[in-house]
Amino acid sequence: MGQQELTPPKELSLEQAREEFLALQEQLAAADQAYHQQDAPFLSDADYDAAKRRYLDLIDAFAELGAQATQKDSVGAPVTSGFGKIQHVQRMLSLGNAFDDSDVADFDRSIRNYLGLDNRAPLAFTAEPKIDGLSLSLRYENGCLIQAATRGDGTTGENVTANACTISDIPQQLIGAPEVLEVRGEVYMSHADFAALNARHEERGGKIFANPRNAAAGSLRQLDAEKTRARPLRFFAYSWGDLSAPLAQTQMQAIERLAQLGFKTNPLTCLCSGVVDMIRHYRLIEEQRATLGYDIDGVVYKVDDLALQERLGFRSTTPRWAIAHKFPAELAWTRLEAIDIQVGRTGALSPVARLTPVTVGGVVVSNATLHNEDYITGLDSKGDVIRGGKDIRVGDWVQIYRAGDVIPKVADVDLSKRPEGAEIFRFPETCPECGSPAVREEGDAVRRCTGGVICPAQVTERLKHFVSRAAFDIEGLGAKQVEQFYSDGWVKEPADIFDIKEKYGAGLQQLKNREGWGEKSATNLFMAIDEKRNIAFGRLIFSLGIRHTGEVAAKDLAQHYGDWDRLVTALDQARPAALAHRTADEAEERERLKAAAEDRRARITETRAAAIAACDVPAEATAAWDDLISADGIGPALGLSLSDALANTDERAAFDRLLAHLTVIPPEAPSNDSPVAGKTVVFTGTLEKMTRAEAKARAEALGAKVAGSVSKKTDILIAGPGAGSKATKAADLGIKVMGEDEWLAFVGSA
Structure with missing residues (x-):
């Protein structure tokens, strides 16, 4: 649901409310199934909580909807067919949520009201980390573990007894326990074990888990218990169900009794005397979150007195x-x-934060962007102070922000935890890869290596880009292979890829003897390279890695010019105008820095016009430049990058060597009679009936322009499950949003 503004339920008509209610009901049911059965959630916890709150608000506002409600009292999801079923003697329920301090105060107030206690009466609570794992119930009879069950739908769970017996934290025999004891807790995986598991899976080409919770759930729910045994699962006990005799008189004493019986309990569990104490412990746990070595997503408060728990009961x-x-x-x-x-x-030098791993928005984050050198010092792109002017230093305790598909970033710094002697970060003025000067041009936020083709980082990154999916997409030639071929001296520029077999004579023999290669894989690579000698013009332009030339802009250029020769001729003609444009940019930037606010715009305009006039640009150059930057999706910045690339003699020669190996396929004329011809569309979320590549190809064949981000120019957003910030922005801008089925129906007859 994101952060979009929603109409208060009472301001909706019954039909509007019913439409939203049914959509939410379907979304919540699918999310429960994805989370609890498939271990593959598509909604973040925050979005799920927001959807559930809205769903319940609609039921409260419109009593008529209550009869249709299937998710109001839902807990978890039904068990899957691969496991036997176990009926819980006592239901395994979920917890209500508090999202801020006032919710905690309301929780305390509601309990006091229910029990008839005034604000001065003592009321103790326990506070413990909320482990982000998979709930498990363990039933012991006469000290022996006889069954283990997942929560399932709260009433019936999956029988995972054989799997639970492989977890070392779960004792199979107890001494001194009640005759019947049902222990409840959370199965989880530590950060270190999670990283090692993913590394092993990646090495074998297996499934990579998004976070430790998914890994733990998938591991516990293996049909083969020996596979579970091979996974490093752990268990914290925090509660109980069916009992033949009480464990203790208080929650805290009962947790201590479980520890005495041999269960691992969380050492951060503590006793709190009231709301202030509870929130203080919440802050303490939040501060330690990244150093615990396992995932938590909150703090659970429980009334300590078990007799009071009995009186309070359940909703x-x-x-x-x-x-x-x-x-x-x-x-x-x-x-x-x-x-x-x-x-x-x-050549851009990009600072990357290396972090103690922490889970943010359902994903383990160990790296985050620091944008540029100004951002590190506490300034934004306009030179204004951010974060109160706090700079960022190695060793700092930093706040990480991540939402949806947004790249994680360092958002804030806690100066109270800055290590003594932490040094100011000095941004390098030379390239760390090749030692060339790293120059920051006037008005540019980014410092760039000037090494060009002598910089191994730039060359390898451009080669990786060249073989990427949206470019040449050569099967069997990915980033690792590119690095190998570059370090061996086989490939220094794109044209070399098409020369490998011929240049090294017995290329097959040499390649198949290398580590990771065999005769079949080597033969397949050569065949895949040959298949890409015919390439679409738009893909070719994108593959060259020219600054500002994204996938969409490359297709726009291809559509505008039609073939390589016309593009090169146009750029050669426009070169004098491009240089004049750069001169004007530099003059404008100098004037912007010194001009007074009241007359800045007029003086900048005059400065720019004077700078261009002084360059005495030929009319044909001006015409070629105007034609270039007026093309759909092309502007002055991209035009200047293209001009610079083609004017560089080394790059031009490399392009020519590449073109000698290729047959370039001109773009098809776009359809003009489809319902989306000329419209800009964006795809987001998970597409279920087509791949993202198929969806884009279909839209472009119908004359639509497919963009990667939502803006005022967007006409339609196609949103699948898991759509996040893009859907929110589209709603804010009033852009038409379609589901996948609606989109397919809309373009189906075209």
Whole structure:
């Protein structure tokens, strides 16, 4: 649901409410199934919570909807067919949620009101980390573990007894336990074990898990218990179900009793005397979150007195005596371990934060962007102060922000935790890869390596870009192979790829003897290279890695010019105008810095006009330049990048060597009679009936322009499950949003 403004339920008509209610009901049911059965959630916890709150608000506002409600009292999801079923003697319920301090105060107030206690009466709570794992119930009879069950739908769970017996934290024999004891807790995976598991899977080409919770759930729910045994699962006990005799008189004493019986309990569980104490412990746990070594997503508060818990009882799906105080889903604090400088294909030096891993928005984050050197010092792209002017230093405790598909970034710094002696970060003025000067041009936020083709980082990144999916997409030639061939001296520029077999004579023999290659894989690679000697014009332009030339802009250029020779001729003609444009840009920037606010615009305009006039640009150059930057999707910045690339003699020669190997396929004329001809569309979320590549190809064949981000120019957003910030922005801008089925029906007859 994102952050979009929603109409209050009472302002909706019954039909509007019913339409939204049914859509939410379908979304929640699918999300429950994806999370609890498939271990592959498509909604973040925050979006799920927001959807559930809205769903319940609609039911409260329109009693007529209650009869149709299937998700109001839902807990988890039904068990899958691969496991036997176990009926819980006592239901395994979920917890209500608190999202801010006022919710915690309301929780305390509601309990006092229910019990008839005034604000001065003592009322103790326990506070413990909320482990982000898979709920498990363990039943012991006469000290022996006889069954283990997942939560399932709260009433019936999956029988995972054989799998639970492989977890070392779960004792199979107890001494001194009640005759019947049902222990409840959470199965989880540590960060270190999760990273090692993913590394092993990646090495074998297996499934990569998004986060430790998914890995733990998928591991526990293996049909073969020996596969579970090979996974590093752990267990924290925090509660109980069916009992033949009480464990203790208080929650805290009962947890201590479970520890005495041999169960692992969380050492951060503590006793709190009231709301202030509870929130203080919440802050303490939040600060330690990144250093715990396992995922938590909040703090659980429970009334300590078990007799009071008994009096308070349960609502339909949650206990009255407990609540989960959730952490903000998009934010987390962790330690900045290092700042690395990466050199991209255009020479840009990009600072990357290396972090103590922490889960943010359902994804484990160990790296985050620091944007540029100004951002590190505490300035934005306009030179204005951000974060109160706090700079970022190695060793700092930093706040990480991540939402949807947004790249994680360092959002804030806690100066109170800055290590003594932490040094100001000095941004390098030479390239860390080749030692060439790294220059920051006037008005540019980015510092760039001037090494060009002598910089190995730029060359390898451009080669990786050349073989990427949206470019030449050569089967069997990915980033690792490119790095190998570059380090061996086989490939220094794109044209070399098409020369490998011929240039090295017995290329097959040499390649098949290398580590990771065999005769079949080598033969397949040569065949795949030959298949790409015919390439679409738009893909060719994109593959060259020219600054500002994205996939969409490359297709726009291809459509506008039709073939390589026309594009090159146009850029050669426009070169004097491009240089004049750069001169005007530089003059404009100097004037902007010194001009007074009241007359800045007029003086800048005059400065720009004077600078261009002084260059005495030929009319044909001006015409060629105007034609270039007026093309759909092309502007002055891209025009100047293209002009610079073709004017560079080394790059021009490399392009010519590449073209000698290729047959360039001109673009098809776009359809003009389809319902989406000339419209800009954006795809987001998970597409279920077609791949993203198929969807884009179909839209472009119908004359639509497919963009990667939502803007005022967007006409239609096609949103699948898991759509996040793009759907929110589209709603804010009033852009038409379609589901996948609606989109297919809309273009189906075209």
